[in-house]
Amino acid sequence: MRIVVATCAVDYSGRLSAHLPLAPRVLMVKADGSVLVHSDGGSYKPLNWMSPPCTLKVSEPTADQAEQGVTVVWTVSATKTDDKLVVSLHDVVHDSAHELGVDPGLQKDGVEAHLQKLLAEQVELVGTGHTLVRREFPTAIGPVDLMVRVPGRAGAASGASAATGVGGAVEVTVEVDTAATSHRHVAVEIKRRATIDAVEQLTRYLELLNRDPHLAPVRGVLAAQSIAPQARTLATDRGIDCLLLDYDAMRGVDDPDSRLF
Amino acid sequence: MRIVVATCAVDYSGRLSAHLPLAPRVLMVKADGSVLVHSDGGSYKPLNWMSPPCTLKVSEPTADQAEQGVTVVWTVSATKTDDKLVVSLHDVVHDSAHELGVDPGLQKDGVEAHLQKLLAEQVELVGTGHTLVRREFPTAIGPVDLMVRVPGRAGAASGASAATGVGGAVEVTVEVDTAATSHRHVAVEIKRRATIDAVEQLTRYLELLNRDPHLAPVRGVLAAQSIAPQARTLATDRGIDCLLLDYDAMRGVDDPDSRLF
């Protein structure tokens, strides 16, 4: 890792064009050749960067550039695309290099996968007596987070609602809604934070699942730690139920030893 | 900006829990107090970080920690949430600080807004003789990127297709499709890269717009620099046309002086 502190101007061209006026900044050159341009604020995201694989070429400034104070020019080119980053360095106040070796990597815990695991273990939150069919229930358009079986519905007529639903633009979910008393399964979509996208996703799953006479009618449940108002509205419109999850409470029920650390 | 190169272990707790084993890394402490932990590879994203506003507290290791080689402990706490980052430093091989000042900021060009501007100027790409009604055409659920008028359709019967379309789950768009010969307007959704989300978004707009007798029937066009295969499939299913945009070619037609640099 090479670290340079210098006054510089930066131009990026590629998927977009961007320009950074002359100012003091920190430049990082990683072992894989990638380059990061950081300012002294903002966030963890660099102002500009080049992702690997790429090559760094160091060159002398032109006479014009030298006259304007440029002492050296870095040209960073992506090897697979035509993205290019040009850094014009003026005063360099620091320049050091360090051997770091390969990082052993990050261990994570607590994301959506954990929510899914917890809700799978506490599936009664979806409905009394409900049992888990499986996590990541496969469909033609991707896996449903949880597929749940409703108790005491083995003999329910799967076609009971066929005559009532079909109608407007959201008829698929109207059908689900009007068949509420004879649901045999529940498809659960789990998000940390649910937006409209999650409702659309679940709607696609339900549309498909409700074509299967072995499953239909399938109720939809959107389960999340937080649900955006527009997502809740759209879900309600489509007869999808919303389930707010309390991560801490669910984790409290869970065996603490099952956590990574 | 303070830059430290040191062997360290890191623990983060907050929205998730994460742990970094002992290894050499680069630590950046920005003027706003934010902290970044970088390895010598990967991407521009740090392995761990703390966003401002936060506070950094430096403390001596406990006797146990000192025995294991820890020389100093950084505790970075978010001020608004209970996020916490604990960095246990062992050998410090570099430690320097630099005054950078406030960055003048990034100038950008070439994103979706520019695509929209270009297509508005070159609206005949949507269809021969088509004219622009307006950009950001307002609807109850948000603005449509471009609303376009089809030539010579003033007298076309808006209900001509009513008897043909209604059928399966996607009948709204089937209706749009079968009415192709009598469209009076075109709603254009513009993306740099179109995914299924874009199709869903345009579908919602079309469903709404086609209720308006002054506009209906409204054809849908998904215009993008690249279109994901599944998005194309879904769009085709729903009678939405796909239009691949060549940004460079469109920019060539455009006045080069209108670009930022």
Added chain:
DNA sequence: TCCTCTAGCTTGGAC
């Protein structure tokens, strides 16, 4: 490899 979805997303803009 391509394609999808998640992310401690981040960030900007509208309301």
Added chain:
DNA sequence: GTCCAAGGTAGAGGA
């Protein structure tokens, strides 16, 4: 402030 959409999204995971 909240909420939503875009990102040079990046990165993981599955087909």
